[in-house]
Amino acid sequence: MVKVDNLVKNYGDFHLEVSLEIPDGTVTGIVGKNGAGKSTTIKSILGLISPDQGSITINGKEASQLTGTDKASIGVALSDSGFSQYLRVEDVTCILKKLYPTFDETFFRDNCKAQGLPFNKKISEFSTGMKAKLRVLVAMSHRASLLIMDEPTAGLDVEARNDILDLLRGYLLEDEKRSILITSHISSDLEGICDDIYLIHNGKVILHEETDAVLSNYALLKMDEQAYSRLDKSYILKEKKDSFGYSCFTNEKQFYAENYPDIVIENGNIDDLILMMTGGN
């Protein structure tokens, strides 16, 4: 279990202040616009940056005090960092074998082959998708109980994204106690894999909700000005005026479906969540 308690980090004008929890056996997603604080949160959890205040514990131990053995139970894939691109997958295999006592060479080699990653080619010669797949496979290769993935699908085409998500799903199926913390800009990726979602905006968690609840209870209501004026706004989280009238975001879809049959109700998704909750009025 990962617990982030009142984490504070300041970078000039940017102020991050978040609290979150990742229970064992769950997949938690962090969403938000660029610069919202997603990567800073991930880096703080990994001890790559020191928080100004607050505490981060992983399985009850302070993140800054994690030993090599503790870190061996965490698999990490960062969006902008990995093994030197001058190395080959063959080199990476030998390095991982010496770094992790639990390194599963057969799993790693089989999956690299299945994903079409050549063993004797420099990583620098890989496509963006191949590099991303390698980063994810490296993170999964030592049977970690916690995977931390920062934008693992960024910049990839649909097929490569699905391959990575399938790898993660397969990984979760092998052991129900495994947890994943994942950030992504692509909401459909998170909708398909996450149990719960944290929405970060301007360094603050502005919403924490189960993914199923987002998909079943949240909705985007669209109406003209007349319908808007008679709308009960008790369950409206955010509203936005556009050229067609009003768009309102609610977490009580059923209430509006039953009481306002004449307005357009679109099922909510994480994209709407980000757009409405971090923009609008």
Next chain:
Amino acid sequence: MRGLIEKDIRLTLIRKQTIVVFIAMALFMGVSMNGSFVVAYLTMLAMMIAIGTLSYDELDNGYAFLMTLPIDKKTYVKEKYLFTLGVSVIAWCIGAVLFCIVRVVQGNGGTAFAELPELMAIIPAMYMSGCILIPLQLKYGAEKSRIALFIIFGLIAVIIFGSTTLLSSMNIPVEGISASLDSISTAVVIPVLCALCIAAAFVSYLISTKIMNKKEF
């Protein structure tokens, strides 16, 4: 630690063509220059290559990922010092073998073996410059550390020149001091150099650890 050493060996072997060229050049120098320069030359190059692995680690924001591996910052720093020492010793051995082969071929085998203990002073002497380079590279990165190194060596040159001039102006015979230093036996010089090297490495390691602990990725 074993994983980091494996990584650095593999990063070093990326430059195997360069290493082969260096050894060929060393062999050529060994034959043509008829001296022990080849040993110092190879040791210095090997040390530079070993410290060069820091540049590979730094490239493309590599430190961030490396620090998520099952190692801590202290282990990372320790490995760099050990790897640099190991590579320097291996290069010294290769240089010494080349030196001896050249001398034996030239019919002076006996003198080569007699010179070897003296040549051992190269390792601590070279490693001490490595002890300056490692923290510089950790602090300033590959590019800026070169400028910092030039400044440091410039300062050392100024200090040596200044103190020589000062001693001469005070009518203290600098040549005499130099001659008496030269006359100190190898049996004394090497342990003193080793002791200085260990002290320098320890201080350098503490500085490097402090630099790494302050770093954010």
